[in-house]
Amino acid sequence: MEKTDETEKKPLWFGIEEKLLELGAGEISGKAKEEAIQKIVGELDNEGFNVSTSGGRMMQLRWALDDMLKVGRPLMKDFNDAIAALSLEDVLDPYLATTNLIDNLGETWAELRKVECRLDIIRIVEETRLDLLVKKAKELPENESIRLLIEEQVEPEVIVDKLEITKEKLAEVNAEIEKEKAEKNRVATLLEAVEGKSDEEKVKHLITNNVAEELIIEMAEVDPGAINNAKKAMEEELKEQQRLAEEKAAKKKAEASGPALEDISADEMIEHIDSIRDIMEFSEVEKEIRTMCEQSAIPQCLVDIAVSDPDKLDELEKEAEG
Secondary structure (H helix, E strand, O other): OOOOHHHHHOOHHHHHHHHHHHOOHHHHOOOHHHHHHHHHHHHHHHOOOOOOOOHHHHHHHHHHHHHHHHHOOOHHHHHHHHHHOOOOHHHOOHHHHHHHHHHHHHOOOHHHHOHHHHHHHHHHHHHHHHHHHHHHHOOOOHHHHHHHHHHOOOOHHHHHHHHOOOHHHHHHHHHHHHHHHHHHHHHHHHHHHOOOOOHHHHHHHHHHOOOOHHHHHHHOOOOHHHHHHHHHHHHHHHHHHHHHHHHHHHHHHHHHHOOOHHHOOHHHHHHHHHHHHHHHHHOOOHHHHHHHHHHOOOOHHHHHHHHHOOOHHHHHHHHHHO
């Protein structure tokens, strides 16, 4: 009989140990022992192992049974117990976990120290690691569960199958992760520009470039207090910048308005009033008057009088003429 797909994955030693685990105490005592062996041979043959046609395989079965009788329990019981006791932390490195497991069980079960068994145990440990990862993932919100398996380099098709999600959902989370990676690369470049600067200067630079606080803490390696201090400093700087801008605007406005009424000399007063009268003969529209007066550099105070109380211009002119 040809091997089945299941047999291709399951080695003979493992298949034998599974069968021995199923045996009851009464099946391996006295004459029942040989009957038990023949029963197992038939079952293994049906699974494609062809034990009955191979003297070597028959001996492997008998030796495994002798070891079981010697120890007083099946190898598979100890093996299953050891696998069940593994935590996710234990199997983060499957190769190290396999070495530890073989070291622990090998003192009792020399069979497990064989090179061919090691590869099979690594595969089982890796499967255990995947099961534990999936279990942990399923305890998390959907996006976080997908992220966990992606970060642990679980194959995409396995993630879709184990978490029962769509390929589109997996692609969506992958896109988010790529976006975050791109942002981290951007922040890394921003930090290069302020290398050697104080924490406050680094934080200011990142805040100015719209970097999220969580990422600032992570990549600039600062605590939340440094961000608060930088924000306060930036607020003070903004207030000072605003004060200077307002001061500059007021100065500019004052310069544009020209001198105050009392600061205008008599000769300049007469000259400005003459110009205003010429403009008012040209137009009676206030907006146009103001525009033309501004173009002629006539002081704002005289323009205001011209559009609000033009008769007062005569008084000012007489005062200027003495």
